[in-house]
Structure formats: structure tokens, C-alpha cells
Amino acid sequence: MDHFNYRDGILHVEDVPLSAIAEQHGTPCYVYSRATLERHWHAFDAALGDCPHLVCYAVKANSNIAILNLLARLGSGFDIVSVGELERVLAAGGDPSRVVFSGVGKREDELARALDTGIRCFNVEVAEELDRLDRLAGERGVKAPVSLRVNPDVDAGTHPYISTGLSENKFGIEVEEALVQYRRAARMPNLEVVGIDCHIGSQLTSSMPFIDALDRVLALVARLRGEGIAIRHLDLGGGLGIRYRDEDPPHPTEYAEQLFRRLGRHDFEILIEPGRAVAGNAGILLTRLEYLKANQTKHFAIVDAAMNDLLRPALYGAWQEIVPVAPRNDVESHSYDVVGPVCETGDFLGKSRELRLVPGDLLAVRSAGAYGFSMSSNYNSRPRPAEILVDGSAVYLIRERENVARLFAGERLLP
Ligand SMILES: Cc1ncc(COP(=O)(O)O)c(C=O)c1O
Numbered sequence: 001m002d003h004f005n006y007r008d009g010i011l012h013v014e015d016v017p018l019s020a021i022a023e024q025h026g027t028p029c030y031v032y033s034r035a036t037l038e039r040h041w042h043a044f045d046a047a048l049g050d051c052p053h054l055v056c057y058a059v060k061a062n063s064n065i066a067i068l069n070l071l072a073r074l075g076s077g078f079d080i081v082s083v084g085e086l087e088r089v090l091a092a093g094g095d096p097s098r099v100v101f102s103g104v105g106k107r108e109d110e111l112a113r114a115l116d117t118g119i120r121c122f123n124v125e126v127a128e129e130l131d132r133l134d135r136l137a138g139e140r141g142v143k144a145p146v147s148l149r150v151n152p153d154v155d156a157g158t159h160p161y162i163s164t165g166l167s168e169n170k171f172g173i174e175v176e177e178a179l180v181q182y183r184r185a186a187r188m189p190n191l192e193v194v195g196i197d198c199h200i201g202s203q204l205t206s207s208m209p210f211i212d213a214l215d216r217v218l219a220l221v222a223r224l225r226g227e228g229i230a231i232r233h234l235d236l237g238g239g240l241g242i243r244y245r246d247e248d249p250p251h252p253t254e255y256a257e258q259l260f261r262r263l264g265r266h267d268f269e270i271l272i273e274p275g276r277a278v279a280g281n282a283g284i285l286l287t288r289l290e291y292l293k294a295n296q297t298k299h300f301a302i303v304d305a306a307m308n309d310l311l312r313p314a315l316y317g318a319w320q321e322i323v324p325v326a327p328r329n330d331v332e333s334h335s336y337d338v339v340g341p342v343c344e345t346g347d348f349l350g351k352s353r354e355l356r357l358v359p360g361d362l363l364a365v366r367s368a369g370a371y372g373f374s375m376s377s378n379y380n381s382r383p384r385p386a387e388i389l390v391d392g393s394a395v396y397l398i399r400e401r402e403n404v405a406r407l408f409a410g411e412r413l414l415p
């Protein structure tokens, strides 16, 4: 069931018309559906069924603490990539023993804080990270749980900026080198090898690359186990895509079935790290049309949201659907470039969109729940927008729109 529907000619999120949200909270703002978020998380949890597993939501996709808290209440684990994300998870009531820590550049203070909170696993991506962790764990008299993130060199078939599993990408450790590093890790006194990890990219729309990567990881696991190195959990990363336009990615159930078919009888605990597939289609960016403008070649719809609020179109040329909150028939339709107020030619939310518009109209940019607010910035000294969560007919302000004066709060004049 879709929780983003037209009723009486107005786009609703669950039981709330977006026009009411704009009236109460202003625009631009992000609006999320609790029911959709929870349904998406449950889809992954259910897909892994009876097999021991942990769904570690990738915090980077949407890190609002109200959202992390809802997922924590469902029993979610979390995939983090910085101490900032760790603090968010803790502030949201997440359980550190369900946290895995990914990333190629973990600083010493970040590793230390994660060790002190007792996270579930460090997904190590650089050989020297093992030495740092071993030393820090030794200083604390604890053992650091580690898995190595393997770079299986498979083509995820996604946008080059979000592919992570090719040897030309900075992520993970190549298979042969991983074997060497696992041997080293197994000998370090303050490390405990607990698993293996792999994440090949984001917005994957077919299962094949996941299966190819799994094959390579399993071949490595067999060699490691042959040497007596225990691999108890398999972390398959995130990356399952969503429908933005006409993509047809596998449902979590189908994805899991294919993985299990390949795994056969096994004794692993399975970890997965979905981000986009949980949050992406659970949110929209709500924006108001300020001006219409036309020249010899183009019609522009200038809205109050911009690339600082939603970067994906500018950064990846990503296509996200833009729909009117209250569709109208009383004006001519034009093919509009929907653009924001930021001083960059790349500041667009959509190009060549056939729309009927009058200034003041509200538009919703769909599929904006993941990598929307979390990638937003203050470029052009624009305050970041409010975030709102709808639960049935209840509307919660889960992050206030930023106050302009606070944008330069930490800055200092010279004496
Ligand atoms: C290590 C890791 N895990 C999980 C994710 C989440 O990916 P996605 O949002 O595509 O599910 C990412 C981002 O690509 C990642 O880098």
C-alpha cells in the first residue's frame, strides 16, 4: 500500500494533505511516512526469515534521530561511517551492540569511541586500521571485533559515483590481500575476527552483481576456514535499489531468496545494510513555486528548494519525479526545468517536466527520503529545511528549519 496518495485532488502523506503541512510548517521541508519506513524495514527483516540475521540500517541515508529511534524500536541494527553517526544512533536509543562501523578513513578518536561503546563489529577497509584497532583495544584491555570489507571487483552496473566494489574504487581490500590481512588479524592479540563484509555499490537494480560478489566472498571464506580463521557472520552490505522512475529492482524477498539459493546450507549469521531501500520512497521534498520565467528556448519553474536541499539531481544527474500537490487543469502545460534559487547552473531538481503551474503552487519531489536531507548543505547561506514525520493523521516536526542567525554562530571576527 502506498502512503503517498491523492485524495480529493490533494496529495496526502498517510492521512495528512501536504497543503496542510506547508501551511503549518512552511516550505521547503522534507516529509516522511512512518508507515512506509517501517514497512520497508520489516520487508528486509521478514525476507531473512528464520536465518539468524541483523538488519543494520545504513544511517547515512537518513540520519534524523526520530527515524533512527523508530528503527531502533523495531530492533534494527545500524551501519555507521563516522563517530557523528554513532552519536546519533546512541542519542536515538540505538543499541551499540547492533552497530557495525564501515568506512575507509576511520580516525583514531572514532575507533576509540566505538570501542568504548562496545559496537558489534568494525568493518575494516585498510590494512593499517587493524594495527590501530589492535593497539587501541589493547590499551583498553578489550578485544575488537573485526571483519574485513572485501572488494570483490564486480561491476554493480550503477552510476560510477556510487559504485564501490570495483578495484578502481577506494573501498575495501582486494581478495588476495584480504587473505593476507585476515591471517595478520587472526594473530593480533587484541582483535577477534568475527565476520566478513562486502558492499559493492548503491541503487543496484538487479541481483546478479550481488550474487557474483557473494560467490567471490564465499570462495574466500572457504580458504579462511580452511586455515582455521572463524568467519561467523556474512555482512552483505546494502545497495538494493528503488524505483525512482521505471527501474524494477528486486523486492527484498526476491533478493534474499537468490542469496539463500546461492548460500545453500550454511551456518552464518547474515547482516545486511540497506539504506536507500528503507528510507528512499518513504519521503518527499515539499517545495513551493516562487516564479515562472520563460525565454526563447526554455520555461523555468523557480521553486524555493534547491541543490543545497536535495543534491542528487545536481551531483549525479539523478531523476526524481516531481508532482503537483494539487494538480490543476486551468492553465497551459509546459515543459519546465524545475530550478532553485542557488547560483549554480547545476541547481535543478528536474529538467523538461511537463507541468501545469501557477506561482504559489506546491510541488513534491518524490523518492527523497534517502540521501536527501542527509546530503543537504548551507550553500548560499541557505538554512536547511525542516523535517516532518507523518504517522496516520499525526504530524511531528522532527527537525526545525534552521535559524539563519545560527548559520554563522561558530564564526569569529578578527580582534
Ligand atoms: C558500507 C555501506 N553500507 C551500506 C550502504 C547503504 O547503501 P544503500 O543506501 O544503497 O542501501 C552504503 C552506501 O552505499 C555503504 O557504503
Ligand SMILES: N[C@@H](CCCC[NH3+])C(=O)O
Pocket: 060, 162, 202, 203, 312, 370, 371, 375
Ligand atoms: N548518496 C548516493 C548514494 C551513496 C551511497 C553511499 N555509499 C545517492 O544519493 O544515490
